[in-house]
Amino acid sequence: MRVAQADPEPGRQPVSRDNETGRGRMEIDRRAFIASLGGTAAVAAMDSEAKADALEHYMEEQLNDQVAQQGGQPEKFPTVAEIEAQIETRNVRRGAGSLFASGRGNVKKLQPMPKNATLLDFFKLRFDPANHVLQSATRAMKTGMSEEIILACLCHDVVLNLIKPDHGWWGAQLFEPYVPEKTTFAIRYHQTLRFYPDPEAGYEYPDQYYRIFGTDYTPPPHIEATYKMLKNHKWYMEPRLVTVNDLYAFDPNAKVSIDPFMDIVGRHFKQPKEGLGMDNSPSAHMWRTIANPDSPL
Structure with a gap:
């Protein structure tokens, strides 16, 4: 050749x-x-x-x-049922490349989202079991955090179902049209503050990060620049409190539920009447992607 x-x-x-x-x-x-x-x-x-x-x-x-x-042989196109039957034969969902790969065998067929889907519907049908964020929000509630911070703890990591890199920014974009400004700020910047200890606030650098990133890991320049900005910001404690409640929310035996947070969601989450993903908000496409991860386009 x-x-x-x-x-x-x-x-x-x-x-x-x-x-x-x-x-x-x-x-x-x-x-x-x-x-x-x-x-x-x-x-x-x-x-x-x-x-x-x-x-x-x-x-x-x-x-x-x-x-x-x-050869004159027309391509045989699959039916909807045939495509659906293939879902559980793959470990990657068609619509998301390698980011929606299953760590344990093939992906599972998902229940369809209801019409006019709510945040609760997404927690039940797309974010489940959501144990980590429920533990984080539970701790925030028990320690007397503001409702904006409790809501941020409840929502801060669910975007990992969509994408993992820069998940603070992605998560903030996902929720920004629907939650208070401080909640969005806390979600966006908790990602940055995870890498910087603050003993006075009760946050130590997690051993888990040594395992994940390495003992000699240095955050990238955009994270370092963001940290410098946050240190002098009037809302520094909002994302810092998310990291504090994030750090102690990995108990595999904890029994948690979203039920205690429904009143807070009702007061602070602007549920669109059309349903999440159908309201033409700046992040509606993200909700549709989470709702339909097997869509090829």
């Missing part, structure tokens, strides 16, 4: 290929090939052998597609 030197079209290269029927010629869209590998940065990190293997694999896929089309 060799890549020809001529480039008859921008971004497209002809590739010579020997096969059983003689010498054939396949047009390779260079831009599409590079994009399939994750972009130019990903290609630059590959050694020559890996690039050759990737090109071979790409050509085989293209060849199979062309042969199927030329």
Whole structure:
């Protein structure tokens, strides 16, 4: 296999290929090939052998597609039932790439969300068991925190069902249209303050982070810059109190429920009458994604 030197079209290269029927010629869209590998940065990190293997694999896929089309055999499209039957054969949900992978076997089929879905519906059908955030909110309630902080503790990590990196910012975006400003602030910045001890507030750096990030871990620049901003902010204690209640909310034997928090949710969560995901808010698309994680597009 060799890549020809001529480039008859921008971004497209002809590739010579020997096969059983003689010498054939396949047009390779260079831009599409590079994009399939994750972009130019990903290609630059590959050694020559890996690039050759990737090109071979790409050509085989293209060849199979062309042969199927030329053979006159129409593609067999699956039915809705057939697609649904495949859900429990995968460990990754179709709509979320590797972020919705199951750590224990295949993913499970989810119950459909009801019409006009509420926050409680999401807790029951998408965030369940939500033990950690329920423990966090329970501790915040028992220690006399404000209702804005209790609500922040209840909601601060549920976005991990959608995405994990920068979950403080993602979580704040998810809830911002519906909760008090201080609650949003606490959710957004608890992620930053987790990395910085505050003995006076009762927060020590968790041993768990040494296991997860390494003993010599240094937070990235945007986290360090955010921490400097927070130290002088009038609402510093809002996200700090979330970290305090977060730290002690990992008891596997704790029995918790969302029921004690429903009055607080009723007072401070602006439930849209159309249902979460159907109200055209800035984060409605995020709620729809959580509601329908098996959607391919």
